[in-house]
Amino acid sequence: MIWSIDLLILLLVVFCAVAAITVKDLLSATVIFGVYSFLMCLLWAEMGAVDVAFTEATVGAGISTVLFIAAILHTSRRSKD
Amino acid sequence: MKALAFVATLVIGAILLYGTMDFPAFGDPQSPASTHLSSYYIEQAIDETHVPNLVTAILGDYRGYDTMFETVVIYCAGLAVVCVLRRSKP
Amino acid sequence: MRLLQERTANQKSSDSPIIQTSVRIMVPFIQLFGLYVIVHGHYSPGGGFQGGVILGASFVLLALAFDLKTSIRYMSESVNNILGNAGVLIFTGVAVLCSLFGGLFLDYSALDVIIPMGPIEWRSFGIFLVEVGVGLAVMSILVSLFWDLGSAGGMDEGL
Numbered sequence: 001m002i003w004s005i006d007l008l009i010l011l012l013v014v015f016c017a018v019a020a021i022t023v024k025d026l027l028s029a030t031v032i033f034g035v036y037s038f039l040m041c042l043l044w045a046e047m048g049a050v051d052v053a054f055t056e057a058t059v060g061a062g063i064s065t066v067l068f069i070a071a072i073l074h075t076s077r078r079s080k081d
Numbered sequence: 082m083k084a085l086a087f088v089a090t091l092v093i094g095a096i097l098l099y100g101t102m103d104f105p106a107f108g109d110p111q112s113p114a115s116t117h118l119s120s121y122y123i124e125q126a127i128d129e130t131h132v133p134n135l136v137t138a139i140l141g142d143y144r145g146y147d148t149m150f151e152t153v154v155i156y157c158a159g160l161a162v163v164c165v166l167r168r169s170k171p
Numbered sequence: 172m173r174l175l176q177e178r179t180a181n182q183k184s185s186d187s188p189i190i191q192t193s194v195r196i197m198v199p200f201i202q203l204f205g206l207y208v209i210v211h212g213h214y215s216p217g218g219g220f221q222g223g224v225i226l227g228a229s230f231v232l233l234a235l236a237f238d239l240k241t242s243i244r245y246m247s248e249s250v251n252n253i254l255g256n257a258g259v260l261i262f263t264g265v266a267v268l269c270s271l272f273g274g275l276f277l278d279y280s281a282l283d284v285i286i287p288m289g290p291i292e293w294r295s296f297g298i299f300l301v302e303v304g305v306g307l308a309v310m311s312i313l314v315s316l317f318w319d320l321g322s323a324g325g326m327d328e329g330l
Contacts, residue, residue: 050216055220055221058228071320128291131291131294133214134212137298141301141302142279145301149301152308153259155312156259159255162320168325
């Protein structure tokens with residue numbers, strides 16, 4: 001637990017979270033969400049919870065991104081708001 | 082409206098940060114979460130199950146109901162998606 | 172996105188030989204790693220859920236690099252359904268067997284009646300059986316989720 005690495009990752013997590021809900025393009029939002037998942041995975045691995053980090057890397061960054069893209073393919077890419 | 086939402090977010094964030102000041106320190110052995118059952122698992126899990134990975138021992142054996150219904154929930158979700166979306170060819 | 176939709180609509184197989192060749196080489200190793208994560212969950216991070224997701228991701232990768240037909244040819248839909256049902260059945264079946272042989276529900280040491288190798292070893296082996304069940308169920312459900320979402324249920328073309 002090194003506080004400077006923690007602070008850096010947490011700042012990047014907050015930045016990715018704000019970017020994912022403000023961007024208009026849903027495909028970009030999906031990719032930013034994948035980046036968010038990887039940063040959370042890094043944070044958990046750094047805190048010593050390796051099993052949770054593994055699950056986050058496989059499910060959050062791997063599968064859910066692909067499922068989001070498959071769902072966006074059948075709707076519209078632009079968000080309305 | 083946007084300024085109001087921003088102020089509300091800041092206020093709630095400040096309250097949450099104030100709430101975290103009462104948390105025990107990271108990895109504190111005297112915190113309530115690690116004095117109740119954790120010591121029993123850490124001392125007895127290898128003797129009782131012969132599984133070196135504590136997480137697997139707890140998920141698969143001590144908390145088997147949790148894992149079982151987690152699997153059933155995933156199964157029901159997949160079943161629902163197949164029932165809603167799958168179109169069989171005529 | 173319109174371009175992507177048109178491309179997937181009138182496309183028989185995708186066109187980049189680099190991606191196809193590298194995916195064809197990578198997929199067996201990804202599946203081997205998934206099996207390793209399931210089986211080695213007792214000694215290292217991992218377990219049924221993560222290994223099942225990795226196994227499912229290999230078939231999703233096949234569907235992304237080639238097309239949906241190739242993925243279905245590697246892992247047919249009926250086999251996928253059978254594996255998913257068998258996974259959940261293994262988990263609940265082991266639990267019910269424990270209670271049938273005189274123990275509590277999900278108390279694996281009661282299975283010592285079948286093969287006598289000690290109740291503690293049976294608890295370890297019972298965890299292994301359960302992890303295999305979870306892995307099979309998660310793999311099949313993820314693959315069928317991707318097939319249904321990617322092709323809107325038609326199973327003929329799509330992502």
